[in-house]
Amino acid sequence: xxxxxxxxxxxxxxxxxxxIPQLKALCEGEPNxxxxxxxxxxxxxxxxxxxxxxxxxxDKKSDNDExxxxxxxxxxxxxxxxxxxxxxxxxxxxxxxxxxxxxDEFPGHIACSSLSKSEIVVPLIKNNEVxxxxxxxxxxxxxxxxxxxxYLNEICSWLASII
Numbered sequence: 001x002x003x004x005x006x007x008x009x010x011x012x013x014x015x016x017x018x019x020i021p022q023l024k025a026l027c028e029g030e031p032n033x034x035x036x037x038x039x040x041x042x043x044x045x046x047x048x049x050x051x052x053x054x055x056x057x058x059d060k061k062s063d064n065d066e067x068x069x070x071x072x073x074x075x076x077x078x079x080x081x082x083x084x085x086x087x088x089x090x091x092x093x094x095x096x097x098x099x100x101x102x103x104d105e106f107p108g109h110i111a112c113s114s115l116s117k118s119e120i121v122v123p124l125i126k127n128n129e130v131x132x133x134x135x136x137x138x139x140x141x142x143x144x145x146x147x148x149x150x151y152l153n154e155i156c157s158w159l160a161s162i163i
Contacts, residue, residue: 005019005022005043005046005047006018006022007019007046007047012048012145012147012148013147013151015047015048016147016151017151019043019044019047020151020154020155020158022043023039023040023043023155023158024158026039026040026043027039027040027162033162033163034070034071036159036162036163037055037070037071037159037163038071040155040159041053041054041055041071041072041073042073044073044136044155045073045074050074050136050137050138050143051074051115051116051137051138051139052072052073052074052075052077052112052116052135052136052137053072053073053074053135053136053137054069054070054071054072054073054074054077054134054135055070055071055072055124055132055133055134055135056068056069056070056081056088056132056133056135057070057131057132058092058130058131058132059080064082064083065083066080066081066082066083067080067081067082067083067088067089067092067132067133068080070132072135074137075112075115076112077112078110078112081110085108085110086106086108086109086110087100087103087106087109087110087119087121087135088110088121088133088135089110090108090121091121091122091123091133092123092130092133095123095125095130096123097120097121097122097123097149097152097153098119098120098121099119099120099144099145099148099149100118100119100120101118101141101142101144102117102118102141102142103116103117103118103119103137104117106119115139116137116138116139117137117138117139117140117141117143118137118138118140118141118142118143118144119135119136119137119138119144120135120136120144120148120149120152121133121134121135121136122134122149122152122153122155122156123156124156124159124160124163125156125157125160126160126161126163131160131163134152134155134156134159136148136152
């Protein structure tokens with residue numbers, strides 16, 4: 001498949017509706033999870049121009065289970081996050097999506113970048129176990145909403161089934 005992304009001019013919801021079939025076509029037939037996660041992160045970053053878009057995957061080989069940085073788009077990031085720490089670690093621990101309007105108001109927020117102002121983290125759940133999280137940051141407060149929540153959960157459910 002040609003790796004050209006068609007980005008619609010319209011509402012956030014219209015962008016997600018156009019993007020999701022393209023993500024599925026882009027990953028179709030590709031068995032490598034790193035390649036698929038990298039392309040999904042790139043496509044979402046390109047479509048919405050968020051500040052940081054990326055994945056952390058659960059690393060059970062370490063002494064303590066940790067999230068480890070995986071494919072992402074944006075500035076350098078924290079490499080490892082413990083369960084229950086920051087927004088990512090909390091989403092992992094609770095196995096639920098966490099939307100933060102203002103990261104400065106989130107207790108224990110891990111500031112990989114002081115430019116990040118709002119965040120949404122969606123767990124990747126496979127066989128009732130969190131295998132990673134999808135982390136999106138914006139450089140404006142209140143950048144994420146229920147539209148993001150809905151479609152990012154849909155994307156993560158599908159992604160968890162193919163990686």
